[in-house]
Amino acid sequence: MNHVTAALRTAKVRLVVIGNGMAGMRTVEEILNRAPDKYDITVFGAEPRVNYNRIMLSPLLSGEKDFDEIVINTPEWYTENNIHLYSGDPVVKIDRDRKVVISKSGTETEYDQLLLATGSDPIIIPVPGHKLDGVVTFRDVDDVDTMLGAAAKGGPAVVIGGGLLGLEAAVGLQSRGMDVTVLHLAGHVMERQLDPSAGYLLAQELERRGITVITEADTAEIVGSEHVTGVRLKDGRMIPADLVVMAVGIRPNGRLAADAGVAVERGIVVDDVMTTSDPAIFAVGECVQHRGQCYGLVAPLFEMAKSLADHMAEIETDGYTGSVTSTKLKVTGVDVFSAGDFSGGGETEEIVFRDAGRGVYKRIVLEDGKIKGAVLYGDTSDGGWYFQLMKDGEDVTELRDTLAFGQAFAGGSAGNPLDAVAALPDDAEICGCNGVCKGSIVAAISEKSLTTLDEVKGHTKASASCGSCSGLVENLLAATLGGDYQAATVKPICTCTDHDHDSVRRLIIAKNLKSMPAVMQELEWKSSDGCHVCRPALNYYLLAAWPGEYVDHGASRFINERVHANIQKDGTYSVIPRMWGGLTNPRELRAIADVADKFEIPTVKVTGGQRIDLLGVKKEDLPAVWADLNAAGMVSGHAYGKSLRTVKSCVGQEWCRFGTQMSMGMAVELEKMTWGSWMPHKFKMAVSGCPRNCAEATIKDFGVVATDGGWDLHVGGNGGIHVRATDLLCKVTTDDEVKEYCGAFIQLYREEARYLERTAPWIERVGMKHVQERVVDDEANRKALFERFMISQKTAQIDPWAERASEGVDAHEFTPLSMVAAE
Amino acid sequence: MSNNLTWVVVGPAANIPQQGARTLQTETDRIAIFRTLDDQIFALLDRCPHKQGPLAQGIVHGHFVTCPLHNMVFSLETGEAQGPDDGCAAKVECQVIDGIVRVGLTELQAGLRHAG
Numbered sequence: 001m002n003h004v005t006a007a008l009r010t011a012k013v014r015l016v017v018i019g020n021g022m023a024g025m026r027t028v029e030e031i032l033n034r035a036p037d038k039y040d041i042t043v044f045g046a047e048p049r050v051n052y053n054r055i056m057l058s059p060l061l062s063g064e065k066d067f068d069e070i071v072i073n074t075p076e077w078y079t080e081n082n083i084h085l086y087s088g089d090p091v092v093k094i095d096r097d098r099k100v101v102i103s104k105s106g107t108e109t110e111y112d113q114l115l116l117a118t119g120s121d122p123i124i125i126p127v128p129g130h131k132l133d134g135v136v137t138f139r140d141v142d143d144v145d146t147m148l149g150a151a152a153k154g155g156p157a158v159v160i161g162g163g164l165l166g167l168e169a170a171v172g173l174q175s176r177g178m179d180v181t182v183l184h185l186a187g188h189v190m191e192r193q194l195d196p197s198a199g200y201l202l203a204q205e206l207e208r209r210g211i212t213v214i215t216e217a218d219t220a221e222i223v224g225s226e227h228v229t230g231v232r233l234k235d236g237r238m239i240p241a242d243l244v245v246m247a248v249g250i251r252p253n254g255r256l257a258a259d260a261g262v263a264v265e266r267g268i269v270v271d272d273v274m275t276t277s278d279p280a281i282f283a284v285g286e287c288v289q290h291r292g293q294c295y296g297l298v299a300p301l302f303e304m305a306k307s308l309a310d311h312m313a314e315i316e317t318d319g320y321t322g323s324v325t326s327t328k329l330k331v332t333g334v335d336v337f338s339a340g341d342f343s344g345g346g347e348t349e350e351i352v353f354r355d356a357g358r359g360v361y362k363r364i365v366l367e368d369g370k371i372k373g374a375v376l377y378g379d380t381s382d383g384g385w386y387f388q389l390m391k392d393g394e395d396v397t398e399l400r401d402t403l404a405f406g407q408a409f410a411g412g413s414a415g416n417p418l419d420a421v422a423a424l425p426d427d428a429e430i431c432g433c434n435g436v437c438k439g440s441i442v443a444a445i446s447e448k449s450l451t452t453l454d455e456v457k458g459h460t461k462a463s464a465s466c467g468s469c470s471g472l473v474e475n476l477l478a479a480t481l482g483g484d485y486q487a488a489t490v491k492p493i494c495t496c497t498d499h500d501h502d503s504v505r506r507l508i509i510a511k512n513l514k515s516m517p518a519v520m521q522e523l524e525w526k527s528s529d530g531c532h533v534c535r536p537a538l539n540y541y542l543l544a545a546w547p548g549e550y551v552d553h554g555a556s557r558f559i560n561e562r563v564h565a566n567i568q569k570d571g572t573y574s575v576i577p578r579m580w581g582g583l584t585n586p587r588e589l590r591a592i593a594d595v596a597d598k599f600e601i602p603t604v605k606v607t608g609g610q611r612i613d614l615l616g617v618k619k620e621d622l623p624a625v626w627a628d629l630n631a632a633g634m635v636s637g638h639a640y641g642k643s644l645r646t647v648k649s650c651v652g653q654e655w656c657r658f659g660t661q662m663s664m665g666m667a668v669e670l671e672k673m674t675w676g677s678w679m680p681h682k683f684k685m686a687v688s689g690c691p692r693n694c695a696e697a698t699i700k701d702f703g704v705v706a707t708d709g710g711w712d713l714h715v716g717g718n719g720g721i722h723v724r725a726t727d728l729l730c731k732v733t734t735d736d737e738v739k740e741y742c743g744a745f746i747q748l749y750r751e752e753a754r755y756l757e758r759t760a761p762w763i764e765r766v767g768m769k770h771v772q773e774r775v776v777d778d779e780a781n782r783k784a785l786f787e788r789f790m791i792s793q794k795t796a797q798i799d800p801w802a803e804r805a806s807e808g809v810d811a812h813e814f815t816p817l818s819m820v821a822a823e
Numbered sequence: 824m825s826n827n828l829t830w831v832v833v834g835p836a837a838n839i840p841q842q843g844a845r846t847l848q849t850e851t852d853r854i855a856i857f858r859t860l861d862d863q864i865f866a867l868l869d870r871c872p873h874k875q876g877p878l879a880q881g882i883v884h885g886h887f888v889t890c891p892l893h894n895m896v897f898s899l900e901t902g903e904a905q906g907p908d909d910g911c912a913a914k915v916e917c918q919v920i921d922g923i924v925r926v927g928l929t930e931l932q933a934g935l936r937h938a939g
């Protein structure tokens with residue numbers, strides 16, 4: 001046994017450091033600066049090398065750096081400073097009674113003071129297969145070596161975890177020639193540092209580089225017999241992999257301390273001078289918990305090191321009081337910055353700035369006039385400035401209006417965002433689609449005395465294509481014309497945006513936007529997650545633009561559509577099962593009666609649309625009510641939705657002595673074809689069997705009236721506050737034509753009307769001629785509309801009741817929380 | 824505000840949907856517990872001051888909720904109605920520690936009654 005007794009060598013205080021990493025060695029450096037002769041220092045490191053800059057593992061992986069370049073202290077430094085380094089020899093036990101540490105090789109070393117700097121351990125999710133060959137973490141040089149070995153062979157790699165480390169690993173492996181997929185559990189990458197908007201931009205950039213990012217990806221299993229071959233997700237998807245990197249988080253390493261009876265909670269508990277519950281033992285770095293906080297970045301560790309060195313050198317110190325942190329992603333060409341608590345909370349307000357053209361997103365959270373946090377993407381040049389203002393607790397009320405433009409603007413006296421445009425150089429490109437720069441627009445405005453956006457469009461082509469630069473052009477007009485300029489009066493959807501409904505619809509398609517964050521970023525939304533006015537509209541526009549592709553965003557629907565029942569004034573709900581064409585039978589009626597009895601439903605009413613409404617259902621009862629109705633073969637009547645409601649019918653030729661066509665049959669067919677379709681507003685239909693029109697088809701959105709020779713098709717009727725009779729769309733002869741015109745008309749309405757605009761005001765706005773041209777006169781267009789309608793119906797015709805009653809979809813909606821424990 | 828709140832654990836914040844809410848029935852009231860997009864948790868009495876609409880069923884946006892009955896918008900932070908509307912929804916104390924939500928109930932809400 002190699003029994004070192006430091007006391008024999010020196011009369012200095014014997015300091016033993018466990019952990020040869022960034023915090024431990026920085027502390028030693030700080031101590032040497034302050035009191036070079038006070039300590040006799042021995043360092044134990046588990047890794048078989050000198051200490052290096054762990055942050056630089058990412059550049060080491062990507063090949064931007066060599067190991068030599070990331071070494072912090074060379075072997076000579078240890079010798080020169082008389083530090084005894086035991087590398088590759090971890091300490092396995094601390095004996096506090098005898099004040100010795102015991103290493104794996106059996107070395108026993110006595111200490112007067114002990115410093116724990118053991119860092120943290122990467123978390124490994126214990127899914128089946130996590131011990132297979134080819135599964136690594138990303139923490140030290142050995143991990144990087146394993147990854148480089150795998151990368152040399154090429155092939156697919158999976159990174160589990162889309163946080164800071166995971167993304168750096170992904171980019172590193174990708175640049176080494178592997179085919180990388182990132183699996184991330186949360187809804188967007190780096191969710192701890194970034195909000196969904198910035199996360200969206202980042203994921204886009206990664207995809208652009210060829211890295212696949214799958215969010216909401218829950219790993220079920222790592223597959224392989226000896227060596228890993230793939231990763232299976234809980235939803236069944238299989239992603240092939242020769243290498244799996246787990247980068248899902250870290251856990252402070254307090255094992256040694258805890259075993260020795262030192263207080264450890266999440267980390268080793270320390271006070272402001274980094275002293276643990278044992279006065280002879282200090283701790284710094286990721287392994288500690290200070291004022292309830294554990295850190296995973298170097299800046300706080302360095303601050304800890306300073307305070308501890310002061311204390312150990314017996315220099316007066318305020319101690320360590322905790323850190324505000326900021327993070328940047330170290331990926332070349334990707335600018336991401338986040339600092340502080342950007343999530344808000346308390347009495348906060350937010351400033352959101354988006355510049356879709358440059359892919360810039362900035363969000364600054366203010367509280368009491370001070371910056372509380374910030375997220376920047378794309379342009380992070382002002383990150384340091386915001387961070388400083390935040391750390392200093394500077395009051396930024398005066399700067400508020402220009403804060404988002406950064407430090408360069410903050411100095412200026414005029415707090416006017418127009419300055420931003422005015423400051424652009426003449427060759428700055430304003431309209432990307434048509435390549436028009438500021439100079440030519442300004443010249444056109446002055447030379448040709450242009451005063452409106454349309455005129456600028458006409459003369460310069462700027463904003464004549466996708467239109468996303470029209471805001472900038474308007475600012476240029478305002479800046480050039482000064483007080484003479486009157487902005488065009490488009491009515492924005494709400495205060496979250498300057499765009500009106502029509503331009504949002506157009507841009508969603510023009511710019512291929514397929515998610516809520518994509519729309520909000522690219523169209524420069526002024527709030528971080530919209531409001532109750534724009535979100536339901538956007539959700540509809542996305543569904544309408546990308547049927548089958550866009551995933552419905554439940555949180556952007558009103559409660560009626562979320563729970564598929566009508567909320568009533570007392571907070572109970574009403575439920576209307578579908579009765580195709582208004583027909584029912586004894587079995588359905590019996591089931592409805594039974595449900596009403598069983599759930600003590602107080603009111604049963606026949607509606608204006610010939611359906612039966614069960615009123616006064618408690619929310620918790622909804623799934624069970626639906627289950628019973630489903631069991632009798634009935635599905636949701638969508639009576640709550642901006643969707644097809646009912647197709648009313650008369651008894652028609654089936655029974656009526658006047659009837660000339662089968663109106664009940666037609667109503668049933670139309671309802672079966674159109675149910676489940678989401679619309680800008682509610683949509684009602686009716687079919688009458690002769691011109692006596694007993695089904696009142698001429699006050700419906702789409703009305704069908706039988707004639708001797710065929711069918712009259714009517715559109716745009718409305719029985720609401722402003723009663724409107726229909727316009728005649730056309731006359732047709734066959735049943736198939738009725739269906740084709742019906743689908744085509746609905747599709748035109750769905751594609752063109754603004755959200756919450758019923759067919760009547762829509763037709764009055766665009767004119768009946770417009771509708772007829774597209775649906776009647778242009779056969780090819782009609783068929784195309786009809787085809788698009790039928791395609792979107794394929795994914796739309798799913799009974800929402802069945803999903804909720806039997807598959808537990810949105811179960812949280814229907815089960816209240818309960819009190820788990822009281823204190 | 825009563826200082827003697829009884830803190831009740833209602834489980835992980837993750838059980839509340841993002842941009843959504845769930846309710847908790849106490850002895851005297853129903854409480855709406857909201858989770859915003861930025862993962863903050865707030866609580867209000869589940870009763871709109873306008874006509875008693877169930878706020879938990881509203882659309883959550885930013886740190887606001889829109890009542891499902893007549894679209895009044897309330898701050899989740901203060902309970903204040905926004906814009907031209909007057910009124911204030913009753914705020915309920917709540918906190919999240921290590922991802923676990925706790926709400927502070929008054930003695931009546933918690934069903935505690937002291938004799939004398």
Ligand SMILES: Cc1cc2nc3c(=O)[nH]c(=O)nc-3n(C[C@H](O)[C@H](O)[C@H](O)COP(=O)(O)OP(=O)(O)OC[C@H]3O[C@@H](n4cnc5c(N)ncnc54)[C@H](O)[C@@H]3O)c2cc1C
Nearest residue numbers: 019021022023045046054090091118119285286296297298
């Ligand atoms: C790939 C990567 C990229 C990063 N990028 C950034 C970044 O950009 N910005 C940033 O601020 N931070 C970054 N970090 C985090 C930063 O590296 C850590 O916060 C910092 O290294 C922690 O310092 P530490 O001394 O507490 O722990 P470490 O540096 O991990 O040092 C602890 C050392 O203790 C050793 N040890 C543990 N137990 C024993 C034992 N029983 N006996 C002997 N030795 C032991 C370990 O082997 C290790 O060498 C990154 C980390 C990684 C892994």
Ligand code: SF4
Nearest residue numbers: 650656659689690694
């Ligand atoms: S509309 Fe004509 S067919 Fe239908 S019920 Fe009335 S009279 Fe009979």
Ligand code: FES
Nearest residue numbers: 871873874876890
């Ligand atoms: S009840 Fe809430 S707005 Fe009317």
